[in-house]
Amino acid sequence: MLLLNIFETTLPLTNPVLKFLLILVIILFAPIILNKIKIPHLLGLIIAGALIGPNGINLMERDSSIILSGTAGLLYIMFLAGLEIDLADFKKNSKKSMVFGLYTFIIPMTLGTLAGLYILGFSVPSSVLLASMFASHTLIAYPLISKLGVAKNKAVNITVGGTLITDTLALLVLAVIVGMTTGEVNAAFWIRMTGSIIVFGLIVMLLFPIIGRWFLKRFDDNVSQYIFVLVMVFLGAVLAEMAGIEAIIGAFLAGLALNRLIPHTSPLMNRIEFVGNAIFIPFFLIGVGMLIDYRAFFKDFETIKVAGVMIVVATSAKFLAAYITQKSFKFSIDERRLIFGLSNAQAAATLAAVLVGYNIIVGETESGEPIRLLSESILNGTILMILFTCTHATFVAQKGAKNIVLLDSTDTSIDEEENQERILIPISNIETTDELINLGVTIKSKKNKEGLYALSIVDNSSLDDSKHKQAKKILSKAAVTASATDTILHELLRYDLNLVNGITSVVKEHKITDLILGLHISKGISDSFLGNLTEGILTKCNSTTLIYKAAQPFGTIKRHIIIVPEHAEKEIGFPFWIIKVWNIARNSGAKLVFYASVETLKFIREIQSKHPIECEFEDFNDWDDFLILARNFHQDDNLVLVLSRKDKPSFHNSMTKIPSYLNKYFKATSYILIYPMQAGVTDNSQIDLKNPAITEPLEKLDEIGKTIAKIFKRK
Known part of the structure; x- marks a missing residue:
C-alpha cells in the first residue's frame, strides 16, 4: 500500500524522495550521455533542467528547494573562483584585471544602451538597465576549466578579477536605476551605498582571515572545518546584500579572504571542490535550465526580435572586450577563448537585473495594463539569451582550455622512470x-x-x-x-x-629523491639528533632531506622565512630544494621571505620573475648574526633553514649552533630544516649544474623545473 502511495502521483512531482532521486539521476547520467556526443557536462545539466522543468515535460517545478540549492551553487562557483585564484599572479595582474573589467563593462554598456534606444526603441532607464545585463556575466564555465587544470592560467586570473569589477559595476547600475525609478537617488543614497560597501569590504577582507586562522588552528575535525567554510561563504553573501550589492560579490570576496588559509593541495580544499562539483553546482545548473522556455521562440515576433538583438549585442560586446584584451596584453588565441568563454555566459546577475526590472511598474496603459521597466518580451528574451550564451561560452572555453592543456603537456615515457620524483x-x-x-x-x-x-x-x-x-x-x-x-x-x-x-x-x-623526517612538537631538536642524522642518514643517502616540526596547521602559516647560506647556488641540490619551497608557496599561498647573499638572490629573483609568487628578498651573509632574525619573526611564521653537510661549499661553522638556537628562541614555532643533495656524499660526482644528469630530471618535474634547468644551463 505504501508503494502505491509513493508512485500514484501527478505531475509535477511533489514527493521529496522522488524529486531528489530524479535530480541525482540527472547529475549522474546527463554528463555521461552528452559527453559521448562531445557536449560539455555543464551544458548537459542545463539541457536536462530545461527538459524536466515547468517549460518542458513538467516533471518538477522550480520551487523554493531548487532555488535554495541553486543559489548555494551559484555562491559556490564564485567562492571557488576566489579560493582557487593565484593571489600572487592576481596581484601582479591586478592592473590587467582592472583593464579587462572596464573593457567588459564599458563596451557592453555602450552597445547595449545604443541597441535599446535605437533598435528596440526603449526608454533611457530601460536601455541602461538592459545594457547592465549584458555587462555582467556568470562564471558558468569555471568548474569545467578548473577540472581541466588551467584555473591558474593568467588569462583565467585576469578574467576572474575582471568579473568582480564588471559585476559590481553592473549591479551598482541596477541599484541606481531602481533608485531613480523610485525617486530615492540623492546625496544620502550615495553616501549610504559608498559607506556600506567600504565597511563590507573591510569586514570580509580583514576580519574573515583572522576568524578563519583562529578557527582552523583550534579545530581539526573535518566536518567542523567544512561547515565553518560554508558559514563564511554565506556570511559574506549576507553582508554583501546588507551593503546593497549582490550576494555573489560577497561569496567571491570570502574566497579571496580564505585563499591563504586553505592550501590547494589540502584535504579541506579537496572536500570543498568535491561537494561543490557533486551537489551544489549541478543544482544551480539544473535550476538555470528550468528557466528556459522553448515556447518563447514561437510566442510572437517581438520576443524573437528582442532575443535576437540581445544575443547578438551581448555576444559581440563580450567578444570585442576579449579581443581587445588579447591584443592589449599579447595573449594567445586560446587564452582569448578562455577569456571570452568565461565572460560570455549570462545567468545570475542577468536574472537578478531582469527580474527586478520586470517587477518595477512605471505606469499604466489606457486599458489599465501595467507598464513595466523591462517588458515580458525582454524577460523571455533573457531566457533565450541565457540558453545561447551558456551553450556558446561552454564550447568556447572548453576548446581553449583543451588546447592549452595539449600545448603544455609533455609525454612521459617509460625510460623516464629513473628521473621521477x-x-x-x-x-x-x-x-x-x-x-x-x-x-x-x-x-x-x-x-x-x-x-x-x-x-x-x-x-x-x-x-x-x-x-x-x-x-x-x-x-x-x-x-x-x-x-x-x-x-x-x-x-x-x-x-x-x-x-x-x-x-x-x-x-x-x-x-x-626526497626525504621528510618529523619532530614531535613537544620535543626540541638536540645536538645528538643532528649528529646521528649527519653520521647516519645524511652520509648514506643523497636525497633532499627535510626535517619538519609542526607547531600549527600548515595552512594557517602567513610567512615562510627562508635562511639560505652563502654559495648555496653552487650546490648540486640547489635547484631541487628551491622547487620544493616554490611548491609550498604555490599550494599554500603564503609569502616567502628569502634571506641570502646577493649572488644567491639573483637566481631566486630570476625564477620569481618567470613564476610569480609573493616574495620578499633580504641581503644576508653573516650566520653569526642569525639571532637578529628572531626579532623579525612573528607568531604565524614558519622558519625554513637551508643547511649543509660539513666540508661542503655552503657549510658554515655557525650551523652547529642551530639546535640550541631553535630550542631557545623558536621552541613554540614551526620550522623546516633542509639538507640539499650535495656532491661527493655517496659518490665522486662533480658540481656541474649544466650536467644533463641534473637538468633533465628538473625539466621532467613541471614548468618551474624547466625554467630552473634553463637558468642553470645558461649560467
Missing part, C-alpha cells in the same frame, strides 16, 4: 602523521601522482606484536590523509634492527 616519509608518531603527509603533498610536483611513500619501521628483535599493529595503524592513517587529497600513497612496513639502516635501505631500493 619520489618522496619518502618515515612515520612513527600518529600525532604528527597528518602534518607530515600534508607537507609531502604540498611540496610534490603537480605531475607526481604516485610518488609518495610512507614508511614505518618495526624493531626486528622485538617479539611484541603490538608494535606491528601500531605501525599498521599509523600507515593506514597516513593513507587516509593522502587519499583525502586524491594522492596515491604507497605504504611500506619494514622490519629492521636499526632505524637509520631501515630508512637508507628504502631510499636506495625505491630510488627516493
Whole structure:
C-alpha cells in the first residue's frame, strides 16, 4: 500500500524522495550521455533542467528547494573562483584585471544602451538597465576549466578579477536605476551605498582571515572545518546584500579572504571542490535550465526580435572586450577563448537585473495594463539569451582550455622512470602523521601522482606484536590523509634492527629523491639528533632531506622565512630544494621571505620573475648574526633553514649552533630544516649544474623545473 502511495502521483512531482532521486539521476547520467556526443557536462545539466522543468515535460517545478540549492551553487562557483585564484599572479595582474573589467563593462554598456534606444526603441532607464545585463556575466564555465587544470592560467586570473569589477559595476547600475525609478537617488543614497560597501569590504577582507586562522588552528575535525567554510561563504553573501550589492560579490570576496588559509593541495580544499562539483553546482545548473522556455521562440515576433538583438549585442560586446584584451596584453588565441568563454555566459546577475526590472511598474496603459521597466518580451528574451550564451561560452572555453592543456603537456615515457620524483616519509608518531603527509603533498610536483611513500619501521628483535599493529595503524592513517587529497600513497612496513639502516635501505631500493623526517612538537631538536642524522642518514643517502616540526596547521602559516647560506647556488641540490619551497608557496599561498647573499638572490629573483609568487628578498651573509632574525619573526611564521653537510661549499661553522638556537628562541614555532643533495656524499660526482644528469630530471618535474634547468644551463 505504501508503494502505491509513493508512485500514484501527478505531475509535477511533489514527493521529496522522488524529486531528489530524479535530480541525482540527472547529475549522474546527463554528463555521461552528452559527453559521448562531445557536449560539455555543464551544458548537459542545463539541457536536462530545461527538459524536466515547468517549460518542458513538467516533471518538477522550480520551487523554493531548487532555488535554495541553486543559489548555494551559484555562491559556490564564485567562492571557488576566489579560493582557487593565484593571489600572487592576481596581484601582479591586478592592473590587467582592472583593464579587462572596464573593457567588459564599458563596451557592453555602450552597445547595449545604443541597441535599446535605437533598435528596440526603449526608454533611457530601460536601455541602461538592459545594457547592465549584458555587462555582467556568470562564471558558468569555471568548474569545467578548473577540472581541466588551467584555473591558474593568467588569462583565467585576469578574467576572474575582471568579473568582480564588471559585476559590481553592473549591479551598482541596477541599484541606481531602481533608485531613480523610485525617486530615492540623492546625496544620502550615495553616501549610504559608498559607506556600506567600504565597511563590507573591510569586514570580509580583514576580519574573515583572522576568524578563519583562529578557527582552523583550534579545530581539526573535518566536518567542523567544512561547515565553518560554508558559514563564511554565506556570511559574506549576507553582508554583501546588507551593503546593497549582490550576494555573489560577497561569496567571491570570502574566497579571496580564505585563499591563504586553505592550501590547494589540502584535504579541506579537496572536500570543498568535491561537494561543490557533486551537489551544489549541478543544482544551480539544473535550476538555470528550468528557466528556459522553448515556447518563447514561437510566442510572437517581438520576443524573437528582442532575443535576437540581445544575443547578438551581448555576444559581440563580450567578444570585442576579449579581443581587445588579447591584443592589449599579447595573449594567445586560446587564452582569448578562455577569456571570452568565461565572460560570455549570462545567468545570475542577468536574472537578478531582469527580474527586478520586470517587477518595477512605471505606469499604466489606457486599458489599465501595467507598464513595466523591462517588458515580458525582454524577460523571455533573457531566457533565450541565457540558453545561447551558456551553450556558446561552454564550447568556447572548453576548446581553449583543451588546447592549452595539449600545448603544455609533455609525454612521459617509460625510460623516464629513473628521473621521477619520489618522496619518502618515515612515520612513527600518529600525532604528527597528518602534518607530515600534508607537507609531502604540498611540496610534490603537480605531475607526481604516485610518488609518495610512507614508511614505518618495526624493531626486528622485538617479539611484541603490538608494535606491528601500531605501525599498521599509523600507515593506514597516513593513507587516509593522502587519499583525502586524491594522492596515491604507497605504504611500506619494514622490519629492521636499526632505524637509520631501515630508512637508507628504502631510499636506495625505491630510488627516493626526497626525504621528510618529523619532530614531535613537544620535543626540541638536540645536538645528538643532528649528529646521528649527519653520521647516519645524511652520509648514506643523497636525497633532499627535510626535517619538519609542526607547531600549527600548515595552512594557517602567513610567512615562510627562508635562511639560505652563502654559495648555496653552487650546490648540486640547489635547484631541487628551491622547487620544493616554490611548491609550498604555490599550494599554500603564503609569502616567502628569502634571506641570502646577493649572488644567491639573483637566481631566486630570476625564477620569481618567470613564476610569480609573493616574495620578499633580504641581503644576508653573516650566520653569526642569525639571532637578529628572531626579532623579525612573528607568531604565524614558519622558519625554513637551508643547511649543509660539513666540508661542503655552503657549510658554515655557525650551523652547529642551530639546535640550541631553535630550542631557545623558536621552541613554540614551526620550522623546516633542509639538507640539499650535495656532491661527493655517496659518490665522486662533480658540481656541474649544466650536467644533463641534473637538468633533465628538473625539466621532467613541471614548468618551474624547466625554467630552473634553463637558468642553470645558461649560467
